[in-house]
Amino acid sequence: LLNVLQNLEKDIISFVRAELQSFKRVLEFDYPESFESEESGEQRTKETFLHLTVDFLRRMKQGKMADHLQSSKMASQVHKNISFVQRKLKSSLQQKFQCVFEGVARAGNPTLLNQIYTELYITKGGTEGVNEEHEVRQIETTSGRQAESETTIKCEDIFEISLQEPGNMRNRLPIRTVLTKGVAGIGKTVLTQKFCLDWAEGRANQNIHLLFPFTFRELNVLRDKQFSLIGLVHHFFSGLNEIRSFEHIQVVFIFDGLDECRLSLDFDQTKALTDITESTSLDVLLVNLLRGTLLPYAQIWITTRPAAANQILARYITVVTEVRGFTDEQKQQYFRRRFQDETQAIAIIAHIKASRSLYIMCHIPIFCWIAATVLEHIIKSKSRDLLPQTLTEMYIYFLVVQIKAKSLKYDGKSEVELQWSPTNIEMVESLAKLAFDQLLSGNLIFYESDLVQCGLDVDAVSSYSGVFTQVFREEPGLYQDKVYCFVHLSVQEFLAALHAHHIFANFGVNLLSTVQSSADTTPKKDFYQCAVDLALESQTGHLDLFLRFLLGLSLPTNQKLLKDLLTQTGSRSEVHQKTLNHIKQRLNEGLSTEKSINLFHCLNELKDRSLVDKIQWYVNGLQGLSTTLTPAEWSALAFLLLSMDLDVFDLKIYQASEWVLLRLMPVVKSSKKAFLSICNLSWKSGGFLSSVLCSQSPSLKHLDLSNNDLQDSGVEQLSAGLRSAGCRLETLSLSGCLVSEESGWSLASALTTPGSSLKSLDLITIFTSLCSSDFCVHSLDSNTAYRQLHLSDRTVTRVPTDINYPLHRDRFDYWPQVLCCNALSGRCYWEVEWQADWPGEKTRGVDIAVSYRSIGRKGEGGECGFGFNSQSWSLMVCYGFYCFRHNGNESRVGTFTASRKGRVAVYLDYPAGALSFYRVSKEQLIHIHTVNITFTGQLFAGFGVWSGTAVTLK
Template sequence: MKQGKMADHLQSSKMRKLKSSLQQKFQCVFEGVARAGNPTLLNQIYTELYITKGGTEGVNEEHEVRQIETTSGRQAESETTIKCEDIFEISLQEPGNMRNRLPIRTVLTKGVAGIGKTVLTQKFCLDWAEGRANQNIHLLFPFTFRELNVLRDKQFSLIGLVHHFFSGLNEIRSFEHIQVVFIFDGLDECRLSLDFDQTKALTDITESTSLDVLLVNLLRGTLLPYAQIWITTRPAAANQILARYITVVTEVRGFTDEQKQQYFRRRFQDETQAIAIIAHIKASRSLYIMCHIPIFCWIAATVLEHIIKSKSRDLLPQTLTEMYIYFLVVQIKAKSLKYDGKSEVELQWSPTNIEMVESLAKLAFDQLLSGNLIFYESDLVQCGLDVDAVSSYSGVFTQVFREEPGLYQDKVYCFVHLSVQEFLAALHAHHIFANFGVNLLSTVQSSADTTPKKDFYQCAVDLALESQTGHLDLFLRFLLGLSLPTNQKLLKDLLTQTGSRSEVHQKTLNHIKQRLNEGLSTEKSINLFHCLNELKDRSLVDKIQWYVNGLQGLSTTLTPAEWSALAFLLLSMDLDVFDLKIYQASEWVLLRLMPVVKSSKKALLSTCNLSEGCCAPLGSVLSSPSSNLRHLDLSQNPIQDSGMDLLSSGLQSQGCRLETLNLSICNLSWKSGGFLSSVLCSQSPSLKHLDLSNNDLQDSGVEQLSAGLRSAGCRLETLSLSGCLVSEESGWSLASALTTPGSSLKSLDLITIFTSLCSSDFCVHSLDSNTAYRQLHLSDRTVTRVPTDINYPLHRDRFDYWPQVLCCNALSGRCYWEVEWQADWPGEKTRGVDIAVSYRSIGRKGEGGECGFGFNSQSWSLMVCYGFYCFRHNGNESRVGTFTASRKGRVAVYLDYPAGALSFYRVSKEQLIHIHTVNITFTGQLFAGFGVWSGTAVTLK
């Protein structure tokens, strides 16, 4: 056989051996008590996960359960979702990337604990081994960092490391002309030192070195540069690898709502049973949210299957605490059946089992307070655990507690999920207090005689609220749930009853409600409502539900606790669109309801008098990996440049997924053009639609924005700059951006009062003397207030009380005119002139508001006062701008009737400075009008 064919035969032979090995290793997963001998086929139980392209920069320090509770189970239509087999697809790279015709080299996949990252890698390997997908790959080598930690002090070459873990491939000495993929699962458990700056270069796959040097060079690409690498990690550890060595970032977000149902239908073959279980989980918001995590779906399935088999459907768990109590009971029963020879009906709480659970609970508590998720034999011994006993029970207790090979050849232990550790930690704290009167949560220990039981739970609430990251949130829910006598009864052989409901329960409820009224952050308040759920108290939420159902009573009379209850309730509704004005158009209310903004797809915040104070929290929402927000309308809020600066920080975040942003009439200047340019130039901008109309960006702001539009990564498709004072000079900058190769811009609205008006749009008004008030003197195009009546003829159109006049010609299309005003200003509170537009149907007779410009639905008026402007419509008045007080000035009015926009500008040295714009759907002919008060005059220019 020729040398080339021999090499191909050798490669094919080794590929078959490797596939056979991986198929045997990954074809089964172990659920329930499977390690006792009931493996489940991975292909039979596997449910597609919700995987998206993209990630967030920095580290999210929030408790992982808090993160998933703000993530909707609904799939965002615009997100790039990925299937397991497509993890190395070239199309995942950024458009415009010069490497987009080359294979993806390194993929980093993030996801919280229990979200399914490990099973995802196993499914990828199994599909390859069974010939289902990715057959272009010749050799696939999956590793876990736990396995590599064991070899930390040993030296290997890359080829030697492969031989160590895949002994059937010893004949392979080179990877030349072979497509190789390396998978490294669990970067967050890595105990190797990955120093990308100081580690020496290595290019020879046969040269031995330490594992950290080997891994750094593999990731750098100096070693085996054409290999492909896939790394999985919890988000907090992702920054161990420098961004420049990662080609694509993906994120596993667990199950969508549809995928949750698919999981339970696959787990329960009986369709009627599956439907009943899905309906039960859906009925409890807290359980349904947690099913976003695949491992919790398994916990729930384990419990519900046991209860249904025992025909005790009236005992179905309603809360998280009940779910985890039943989970523990199921595991103890399984252990009793396997190792103790007990039957299903016999007592499972033997002294040995009680001692084991108490020791595991102590370990969970001690390590939770220390922030440890992985433990060693010394930790077990310190908590009174018999290491040999733990090992002997591992066939069953692996469902609660796992044993793994670890660092320095020691065994490493961990709980199956952080939530299990937190439940057992709460169980320990409760057990110690109930049985011995010791409050482990207090820095000052006291006896049972001097520490009232109510203080124990109040202390736990206060301690959890001190945390900024929410790391005790779930612990607190479990602890309070364990305070209920009904839950204690389920663990009656393990826990001592702590007292009557009236003594403890009501005082705990009162303390939580008192804390809710202290103005806590909304995230902390929402966790307290989860706690109230565990205590089975819905009084606050039910009260707010009544308000919402009637759409009444939502006002400043609500207490902080009630506003938090509203946020909790709205989150349970999975709103697609959040409209602040439905509840109350104020910045304070927005801040209380910010988690609802975060969970919604569209937030309508226009005309809510919001300032820069809301922009930093909104920026945090935009940068959050769990945010669903895709459309944000902030129009007609005076956030100004300072607010835009704060907002741009969130918009530049890699985690930002916002696509539509409306900043029309937000009092922005040229500075905001620079902030937005930085957003468009950021690493992965998501914005597709941007409305900046009627802001004073001027030429300098637009030129800065144009630089962002020319950026290779810019994805903007529509841009509105109407009314932004853009000159012909800036038009050339925009034209340059539009012709940039690869530009995605499809629509540009450049209507401005400089570039788009033709001569017919400049209005020449004629004053209608038949409408003029008797003390208004009309001379050519000037209106002056005089002290005595003028002998005008009687006419039905004349204003008989209000000092006003209308013009003759009706307005349509686009119209522009200027008005020069004069005022003597006898006092600072003196009223000046009104510059208005009105329907012809405005009232004329009497002093009622139906006749005054801006006091009714028929007219819109800008009032010039001493040093400031006010806008009025339908009796609602707001201050919209200031100027240096003087005896005269000029105002420009621009009406775009088809677009429904009315704008006012201050004319200063031939420049227009935006004052105010209002958007209206006009329904009839409009006429210009003026209100001229004592000592004032107006002249049409």
């Protein structure tokens, strides 16, 4: 080593002398000098000397030593340089994010973010595909309670989610790109701000060297310009021009609000880009950053509303997380923090919980702020007004509170003076028109060009946002570009409904109708009925909340709250009743349960609880829950059960049928346990339940489907749900569901899916090759055989003359029946082949039965006949059809092509209390009937064999 260093010293001295001569020649010919700061010049000298040393080592064939020296020195130098930039960046982000304006932007008194921040419920994983339903409909099907099986994370751990099994800390895969989904107002932006502030203040993620937060609102303004990646950073973070490279450092980019992106992100056709100094359009820049072709070691965090999540291809996303807003416990924490008086806080929480509509909306943090703003105002003003009980009332009060605040602050009005000045009315009408026009276009974010297209004065709108910020806000961007939006989608929908109602009430124009009528010929009832029908046409429910507000505004009590803003329409009792009747008529049309539930929310806004109160009476006494219920009443039951937050759902309590299951599917979705055994379900239910398992934030963990006719197709559809990344099911029972080997493989594939939560699977089936242990070998008991029944091996034949059987007390002396010897227990399966010579279509063939030993034997009374008493259950094979009979009650349960022979399978699940009959056709089992029984004694197989018939045990 010493010899190497001595030779290196000689070469460097020789090189320096030569370079000095070169510098002298440059100075003699007046080449321009380089003027650099002392700090920059010193840094450049050190870099030059390093490059010289490395170069000479390579000339001397000391490549490894050169590489080691270069990587070590460069990394050390980069970290020294970056620490200066990092301090400047942290100071900038701390100043930007340490204060927030709750619910608004740049308005009112600032509040420290760390002081008001309430931990949000964030989960790892998300639903597959895109949920295009209205976001309020989505949160209505999401429980506010935390599911034990879900992986929850904290804000600071967004890049620390292990992709391995819990507890396995080895070989953790790097988290490059995180996509966080959440509905509007759920707290995604505040979450990113909290992440940045914690980093800037040194509380978390100090392994990150540089952190650059962007919003798509800001990027949209620059969509027609070109930038390099390093240029984009310099553009948004002035004063950081020292950054020339991101090598050897950990950098994080945050992009907030993908749903607001107006860039074209084409991952298939966009050209590749690898140079961070090459300028291009923003869409090309972002696509390459997300692909990983540009700065592959950077980490990226994107937030979006659910409907826009598919703009980024799944293969470029490492982890999906979801912000669920507040849990039930966090809602209460928010109000307790907002209202320091504990008694007051408890009363407000109780009031919110009493209204399901309000309590659901409090899942969204910004609605908690709206509700708190309204309730605080009512309490402070000591108003005699009742606290708002519906969504419409809450938003009317919110509007009134903002108008009063504006009047006090800017107009010099007193609290008691009329707040509806002509200026205020014009302001609200203008905002309401903007809200309606943009809602129909699907826009939540507006730019000056959007306002101009709507015919609005940009200067006037800016003045509105300056004095009315808590409803409509203006956010300054770079170079004074402005972005406009309402504080939440629900505020926009309320104002849109206000505009539609105002135009119709004042001018008779129905903005919801494609065919306009004159004011004189448009009945008022048609306006509301048209709105109901229009909302029901939507598959995604995008007008659900708009409809609730519109109908709520039809009430005179709500119009009175808005005084001069809305024209008072006088007596509305006839219109009100016709609207109610129309909604109830639509409820009886068999709408989807989601649409029906929204109509019940509409009835709440109209202060009508007649249907729900009727069903409440049924539920309290468990009376009348039968086929006498109308579709509207079944929907009312679903609405009522959802409000009860049931953990356990048992379909048999209400009615064991597939149709009822479909009506109550949202209740299944919100429950933790669902008992659906022996409910006459077909393969179609597999698809229904699969959608539950695939749904957003499924609560279901235990599902009992035993002894239903799911068959292969139903099980395969269910398996698709089990493969869903969001499925949380832990226990599944499919006993007796006709699972074949083919669908068994489909189940096996689903259960081996990475991340599967299933811990227990009951798959005891009646498929021959899979359950031979359940086959029962019966022996006919000759001591019970009727005298005209001939027993030969395992066959029973009806003969015309008596057989000389010995006298026995167990023998049937009138009914042509016979029992088997062995008692049945556990799970048993057997098959019976029957033959019949049918002399006529009404001829009775054979009875295939199970019976207690205590069934009567003597005489012709019903106490001795299979199915005519409480001691036995019988399937009668008749000419072309089957009948099931128990305790004298008979019902036709299936048909078949009339023939002289056939085969029936019987499956008994004694512990579960299930008895099933199947038709065997070409080695396939076709379900006939299943009955649910609580057995109380030993059971025996039995057969009734009538004239011209015979049965054989297989």
